[in-house]
Amino acid sequence: MREKSPKISIIIPVWDDRNGMLVNCLNSAVTQLYDNYEVLVVLDGGGTEKANEVLKQFAGVPNLRILKLKGEPSGTAVTPRNWGIKYASGDYVAFLDSDDIALPYRLATSMQYIGYCDMLYSDYIMDNNGMFTYQKSLQCDYNKMLTQNYVNFNTTLVKTEIAREIGGLRQEMKYCEDYAFILSLLYRGHRAIHIPIPLTVYRLHKDNLEQTFKKEEQKWLAMARENHKKFMLPIKPSSFEKDIKKFTKR
Numbered sequence: 001m002r003e004k005s006p007k008i009s010i011i012i013p014v015w016d017d018r019n020g021m022l023v024n025c026l027n028s029a030v031t032q033l034y035d036n037y038e039v040l041v042v043l044d045g046g047g048t049e050k051a052n053e054v055l056k057q058f059a060g061v062p063n064l065r066i067l068k069l070k071g072e073p074s075g076t077a078v079t080p081r082n083w084g085i086k087y088a089s090g091d092y093v094a095f096l097d098s099d100d101i102a103l104p105y106r107l108a109t110s111m112q113y114i115g116y117c118d119m120l121y122s123d124y125i126m127d128n129n130g131m132f133t134y135q136k137s138l139q140c141d142y143n144k145m146l147t148q149n150y151v152n153f154n155t156t157l158v159k160t161e162i163a164r165e166i167g168g169l170r171q172e173m174k175y176c177e178d179y180a181f182i183l184s185l186l187y188r189g190h191r192a193i194h195i196p197i198p199l200t201v202y203r204l205h206k207d208n209l210e211q212t213f214k215k216e217e218q219k220w221l222a223m224a225r226e227n228h229k230k231f232m233l234p235i236k237p238s239s240f241e242k243d244i245k246k247f248t249k250r
Contacts, residue, residue: 004036005034005035005036005111006036006090006091006092006111006114007036007037007038007089007090007091007092008034008036008037008038008090008091008092008093008094008107008110008111008157009037009038009039009040009084009088009089009090009092009093009094009160010029010032010037010038010039010040010093010094010095010096010102010107011040011042011080011081011084011085011088011093011094011095011096012025012026012029012039012040012041012042012084012096012097012098013042013044013077013080013081013084013097013098014041014042014043014044014047014051014055014080014098015043015044015045015047015048015051015073015098016047016048016050016051017048017050017051017053017054017098018098018099018205019099019205021098021099021100021203021205022051022054022098022099023054023057024101025096025097025098025099025100025101025102026039026041026054026055026058026064028101028102028103028104029064029096029102030058030061030063030064031104032102032104032105032106032107032108033104033105033107033108034107034108034111037063037090037107038063038064038065038088038089038090039061039063039064039065040065040067040084040087040088041055041064041065041066041067042067042069042080042081042083042084043055043066043067043068043069043080044069044073044074044077044079044080045069045070045071045072045073045074046068046069046070047068051098067083067084067087069083075174076173076174076175076177077097077169077177078169078170078171078173078174078177079171081095081168081169082168082169082171082235085160085163085164085168085235086164086168086235086236086237086238087237087238087239088160088237089239090160091159091160092110092114092157092158092159092160093157093158093160093163094106094107094110094156094157094158095153095154095156095178096154096200097154099203099205100154100200100201100202100203101200101201101203102199102200103125103198103199103200103201105199106155106199106200107157109122109195109197109199110122110157110195110199113193113195114157114159116191116193117190117191117192117193118158118159118162118185118190118191118192119156119157119158119159119162119182119185119190119191119192119193120156120157120192120193120194120195121137121151121152121153121155121156121157121192121193121194121195122137122152122155122194122195122196122197122198122199122200123135123136123137123155123195123196123197123198123199124137124152124154124155124198124199124200124201124202125198125200125201125202126201126202126204127201127202127203127204128204129204129205134198135152135198135202136196137150137151137152137155137194138150138194139193139194140192140194141186142183142186142187145182145183145186146183146225149176149178149179149182149221150194151178151179151182151192152200152202153178153181153182154200154202155195155199155200156182158185160237162185162190163235164234164235164236164237165234166181166184166185166188166232166234167184167231167232167233167234167235168181168232168235169181170227170228170232172223172227173220173223173224173227174220175216175217175220176217176220176221176223176224177224179221179224180223180224180227180228181228183224183225183228184228184229187228187229
């Protein structure tokens with residue numbers, strides 16, 4: 001009997017359907033050329049009406065789960081990503097923003113390399129209103145990453161236990177939280193590998209978070225470099241099934 005492949009959880013934080021891009025993102029996630037994965041959509045603040053309407057199109061997709069966070073939306077991807085890390089049932093977590101696209105071979109290619117490291121990342125394609133350019137990343141270590149962020153977070157794959165162990169993404173970071181996460185991982189001695197082929201498509205548009213925080217980028221980069229060494233409580237794993245039983249017994 002063939003040994004079962006390790007399971008991957010693709011975590012997609014969602015609040016709104018930005019520029020009608022959510023459906024393409026979800027289609028790219030649920031049609032991966034890999035045999036053991038789940039897509040975990042985390043709705044920040046329960047998501048907007050538009051986002052929920054798009055998700056109705058995916059009702060019945062067997063490998064897609066939806067987690068709705070109640071209350072006011074957090075305004076960043078930090079909180080939904082951390083809830084995704086908590087509830088992920090995969091051995092590995094992959095991150096994808098709701099306006100980007102995972103190329104069909106993303107997970108299958110990633111699993112060819114992950115045995116040699118704790119985290120991997122890759123090159124990517126940038127889509128600027130239909131103008132496509134190849135964006136190359138570099139192999140880097142902790143000291144090199146301190147000088148510049150070489151990693152597109154939407155290309156990363158991380159061991160779930162390590163993502164939980166370092167406490168996930170820092171809640172005080174409204175921007176560059178992914179940079180702080182990677183620095184924290186490398187600072188603690190975990191190894192990252194660069195895959196020199198594109199695994200995702202990063203789509204530029206007027207509602208990108210980068211546009212909102214562009215003027216404050218240096219402040220957030222400096223905060224990431226300062227805060228990544230600070231201890232955070234590990235994220236305790238849980239499951240939908242476990243919590244449903246716990247709350248229904250009350």
